Amino acid sequence: MGLSYPVLQGILKRGYKVPTPIQRKTIPLAMIGKDVVAMARTGSGKTACFLIPLFEKLQARQAKAGARALILSPTRELALQTLKFIKDLGKFTGLKSAVILGGDSMETQFSAIHGNPDIIVATPGRFLHILVEMNMNLNSIEFVIFDEADRLFEMGFGEQINEITNRLPNRKQVLLFSATLPKILVEFAKVGLDNPVLVRLDVESKIPDELKLCFVTCRPEEKLAVMMCLLKQVIKPESQTVIFVATMHHVEYISQILTLAGIANSFLYSNLDATARKINAAKFQQGKVKVLVVTDVAARGIDIPHLDNVINFNFPAKSKLFVHRVGRCARAGRSGTAYNIVSPDEYSHLLDLHLFLGRSFNIVPPTEAKNVPEEAIGKMPQSMIEDEQSNLISWHESNTDVYNMQSVCDNAYQKYIKSRPAASVESIKRVKELDISFAGVLPEFRGLCNDATDLLTKMKGYRPRGTVFEVVAKPSSVDYKVMKEKRAFHKDNIFNHHRKLEERQSWITEVSESQDTSKLPSSSNDEINSAFSEVILPKKRKMDNLYRDEKKKKRKNLKDEEFYIPYTAPDQHTEEGLAVNNFASEAEKAHFDLCADNNESQRLQKQIKKWDRKKKKMITIDNNSRVGKIRTESGVWIPATYKTKRYEQWKDKNKVVAQMEAVEEDEDADNETRRQLERLDTSRMTHWARHNQKLKEKLMVKSELKRPEQILKAREILEKKRARSGRKKAGGRKGGGKGRNRRR
Incomplete structure (x- = not known):
């Protein structure tokens, strides 16, 4: 596969030696930059399919580039497992990763993102919350992975995924891994992926042989x-x-x-x-x-x-x-x-x-x-x-x-x-x-x-031959006589029913005894190809389409264009689009439900109710209402709870803005010093070379000097330490005095 030494070292350290079939097919496609939709059964090694190409693409740590890879998982357990896998496989690459999960502290997640991780593993709901809260830019993302994509859409993360996708740059590589391929996933692949390749393996054998x-x-x-x-x-x-x-x-x-x-x-x-x-x-x-x-x-x-x-x-x-x-x-x-x-x-x-x-x-x-x-x-x-x-x-x-x-x-x-x-x-x-x-x-x-x-x-x-009325009752009683007459009347039906049951039971026993439980060894593809001159595989889409086209051509056109009168006007769709009061649309609104007997009840019936975990009751949801929603840059309306002021409060509390400005000033000063040092040539032994060497030494000394803000901060820290140590000494003396008084 042409893997680099740090990635290969992590794979061997993990104990992997032979790639699985899905890994052999998917990893080379991902390495050349293709968008891939991969399907395989559970436990076939899909996690390594996207992590190995990811490490190869990112290569090494870039502290100032921002996050370059995004992995979306449906559950927190799967996200934590993926993070552990990243640390194991990418142990020797030096890449930094962070996890963004619902239920964890948002302040900790703000700090993690400010640390500029290379890889972000997240659940869609909390990640979108962080995006909106921080007004985060995703232009540095190069690699996007949807893990268990069918589960992501089943759990109702469709809106969040679409909003996150809209914020991603156009030039990105997308890998989508799923155990099934529902219709909504195919539609998403058409829109969100660029000419994707479908890798579909082990779908027929849904459960492993082991x-x-x-x-x-x-x-x-x-x-x-x-x-x-x-x-x-x-x-x-x-x-x-x-x-x-x-x-x-x-x-x-x-x-x-x-x-x-x-x-x-x-x-x-x-x-x-x-x-x-x-x-x-x-x-x-x-x-x-x-x-x-x-x-x-x-x-x-x-x-x-x-x-x-x-x-x-x-x-x-x-x-x-x-x-x-x-x-x-x-x-x-x-x-x-x-x-x-x-x-x-x-x-x-x-x-x-x-x-x-x-x-x-x-x-x-x-x-x-x-x-x-x-x-x-x-x-x-x-x-x-x-x-x-x-x-x-x-x-x-x-x-x-x-x-x-x-x-x-x-x-x-x-x-x-x-x-x-x-x-x-x-x-x-x-x-x-x-x-x-x-x-x-x-x-x-x-x-x-x-x-x-x-x-x-x-x-x-055990099944008794008689009913309760026959076993318990006396032969001279009315119940016994009635049941006997009833049994005699249905004698033939009872006999036929028991005969069918016996025949069926004997047939099941014969089949179970005749079945051989030993498993025969499966044949390989080479053996099949050598034994048969032609192998017909199911679901040949191209051949089906060709056959369908030929069948359409063979059909006779029975419509006589000269005398045929269509039942709709040629400009029907245009007229419907321009109509103001269309009968069909008005008639749809004017329906009457027998369940409701007044206008208020009819209005309430149209509204959707949903269980609210926090309020512990059913609440009404109006999907068309924009109350309590905000509009994002991509035009999607999302709940306003995604945008609070927690990020601004966190920045004020931790003085992140001042620190970022100081870092930028340090970077500008370092860059200017570096440029000046590059201009000074000291390789030749001339008068100006010796002059430049002296200037270089001055610049090096100047760059090591601290700025006034740094000196003030160091003094404040020193004063706090002295005040803390002074309080401890005073407390010790006070305690000692009390002890002497007690002894006296």
Whole structure:
């Protein structure tokens, strides 16, 4: 790749030897100055793809040039991780970096920017706030990176990103990295990037081969017990595990349960204080605790070294979110396991996931089959679950905090279900036909319990032949006779239903036993090309367009131009544009909603309400209103809260203006002295050369002299030190006198 020695030294120090496929494709393109949109699966080394070209472009530290590179990240954890990566990889380059995050002190961030860092890592919201507050100039930016760009737009940073992009110079190189490619990202790439190159790798294999998936079905009230069984009996105590839950209330609740069970853990969620988030994440990354409970705030971009397991306590509603969650482990060639606890209300989302991944939907048969396929859907032995369930019940009865937290979690989950995206209609229909609830025990759990003691599982599988009316009642009773008549009337339907169930169960058992679970080695591209004379790849855009054009040419034009009368006038669009009172536009305004019965209610219905975290209530938002907004140089209206006077107050407090003027005067004086020294030639041994040598010595002495302001400042500091030391001596004498009085 032609890397310089300091960059290569940092890469080797980090321990990297062979680049990943996305790095091999992206780094050379970025080195020649191309704008790149790179797509690859999670954990494929996308961070190094933009940092290595960045170090090569910037080369060395330039203290007076200003920031030359900007990296935008969606979350503070990802930004801090990128900063750590910059310090590791760029250890020998001498480049200075700064991080701008929401929740941190703005005064500290003002100081960091005044230190002229070469690289700024930031979240979009706080960075735009700093830009507006400081009226900052970004003309020195040469390199812009959007990390996890799809997540940036999903989290609602679109306005901030567009405003930041408008302030950037035209001559810049942009690298955009994403796991998916939504439509809004394509539109942004068209406008914000200059002739970009799309690098799309590893999209077909959404989950790495080293990751093992395990799906455990259970009732909703048994989820916590299943999770405790996994942590205590299945997962090794020394391995690191991340547990993903639905809401922040579940995070606190599960953390309390794990603490009662003696399992050291930490937790993360979005509303947690920034300092606490940093401390809890550091505990887990450094190995002080082995379990981390998080919401989806940590599902994207976070690289946790040597992560072994992921547990999905609440199954994700979106398949892409599942990919990002389980992508935290099995990164960079390491192996890992993702345990998924699935309840009946999540079966349809589980089927959607298998369709998205293109994998077979295998259910473990109730009877012990010989060859159960890998990544099958089954359950855990009931005896294991009951043991943990009894412990949980006793903890809830004895601990008031845990009991109250459980009710809070139940209410939060009901709210979560209302906002959870629904599964596809086809999956909801097909799940009803599948017997997921009657799945057998997974093979990896069979050796953890004794079959003789697993009596509850056998009892659960028992189905009596008669109903309650037939078993309990006497043969002479009316209920018994009515049920017998009803059963005789529907005898054929009952027989056919049981026959279909038996046939289906036998077919599932035969398929599961006949499937070979061994994996065949994959073939290389050279082997495929040598075996086949022609290889047809999917989605050939150019060929599709050519075929479409040929098809259009073959179509016959059935319109007779001589007798054809169009149903619209030729100048229809012009007339609509010039019309003052157009019927269509007036009719759209004159609609009537049955939900509102007066003008005031209709006006309120059109307004949008949004939850305000600070006020803790729903507030009305009028998008068209410009009240409380300011207009930027690019013409965009942003909230006025971005422009306060905190920067001016900070400058006055720290006397930044006087310091900057003094520095500029020193620079001007140094430059003038340097120019005078350059003019004086002392290389030749002549009379004027000796004269110039004397002048040079005078200038050197003059440049070392202090200015009056510097002398005054030094005197003030010296006086303060003397006053401080005098107060200390007086206090010591006073204390000594009191001691003598006491002794007397």
